[in-house]
Amino acid sequence: MRGHGRRMTPARHAVLDALGERGEHLTAEEVFRSASRRCPDIGLATVYRTLELMTRLGVASKFDTGDEKARYELAEGPKAKGHHHHLVCTSCRRIVDYKDFIKEETELLRKTEEGLAKKYGFRIDSHLIQFHGLCPDCRK
Amino acid sequence: MRGHGRRMTPARHAVLDALGERGEHLTAEEVFRSASRRCPDIGLATVYRTLELMTRLGVASKFDTGDEKARYELAEGPKAKGHHHHLVCTSCRRIVDYKDFIKEETELLRKTEEGLAKKYGFRIDSHLIQFHGLCPDCRK
DNA sequence: TGTATTATTGAGAATAATTCTCAATAACTA
């Protein structure tokens, strides 16, 4: 954060903490509620701004499950323990975090990122991998 | 479409055609404008409904680039010629379609889908792969 | 350590994408 010429503020701390402790798949509203405990005066707009910033920096990742709210979670780079991808039910919106195959995926992703960076001149900060389908319950 | 117990209507045809000919990354609004030519009475709500349906069926895929409109394109399953993934600039929102690495990615994705389907009991219909970062212009 | 600079904030208004409602219509089935 500081490294990017940004200031570290209580609001940003609160958002970061909220993401860290409340776990995955949080909507902005949920982050707001959590963060409010630590930082009672925080405003919803600030939460949105902070989440967007963090997403840009690759600290958080934003994704959506088909209902209309975006969801956020800590990105914890590919090497982190908690790193996972999502399997989303298109009917009930249930989200399964999976870590299986992550190792192979990660390796391929790394290579792909490297190749893309070189070929297209991008500086790649994050990726989004998601599978969609019907969960066992909704298949019936 | 018919296979899923759905009816084939002029509106759905028009949406499908719009996606087919106008290419990638269309917003609902853009699909609406295109589809209107073929089906002058089509309503925006129908376009949204149809796009959602198609996304569910795995015929279309929905993704977002960070601005607030969702974007859609034909899914053309992993085997199709046009199949590609996205590289999105988090600053200017530019989208690069890339096909490089697709072959390896596809192979891994296939295996992953198979494994996930077995382990979690999902019927997997589609996937979303996206890289985010800064494009050459925005790096400056 | 105090001060200036300027990024950041909170509140609420404003925007705009998307969904909802409902009566009318038209695909499909038998």
Place this chain on the structure above:
DNA sequence: TAGTTATTGAGAATTATTCTCAATAATACA
């Protein structure tokens, strides 16, 4: 061909997200 019922169009309604702006406070620097 008629009946059933999914689908539609229009516009209203919702609601997630962004914007505005003056006030505040984090950092840099004297």
